[in-house]
Each structure stands twice: as C-alpha cells, then as structure tokens.
Amino acid sequence: MPQYTFKCEQCGEYDVWKSMNDNLASDECPGCSGESSRVFTLFNVSRMDSKIVKRIDEGMKPKVVKRDQLPQSNIRKKETNPRPWMI
C-alpha cells in the first residue's frame, strides 16, 4: 500500500497509508478531523528514506555499538551515547 502525504491547514503535514480505492484527493485529518489536501511530492521516496535512516540511526546504533564495537570504540562512543552516566 502506498504512502501519501496530506496537509492539514491547522496541523500541518502528515503521512497516511491508503489503498488505491480510497479517496486520494483529500483526507480527514487525524488530529482535528478537518479536511486535508493531498501533497504531491516527487521526493516521497527520499523523504521516507531519511526517516528510515533516522530511525535506524537512533534505534539500531546503540545495540550495534554494544555488541560489536564497545571494546574498541570508547572514543567514538561519546558522540552517540545519550546517557552520560553510562560512560
């Protein structure tokens, strides 16, 4: 199912997954139930990509560091460690 971006006048942009059978021209805002209009973006893929990359960056990195790189990356660890008391 493709992801579409809509923009609410009050709440701003948000992404929703819709099937081809849904109304793709407008949507009901999940925040205020107002009518939102479709945002046509040619860079949807790269936008999704940066989100995924960011999530991986935030979610995966600490695990990777702990398991594989901890013994040899104490110096590098300071830039990714959000918990100073764990140093």
Ligand SMILES: [Zn+2]
């Ligand atoms: Zn709204």
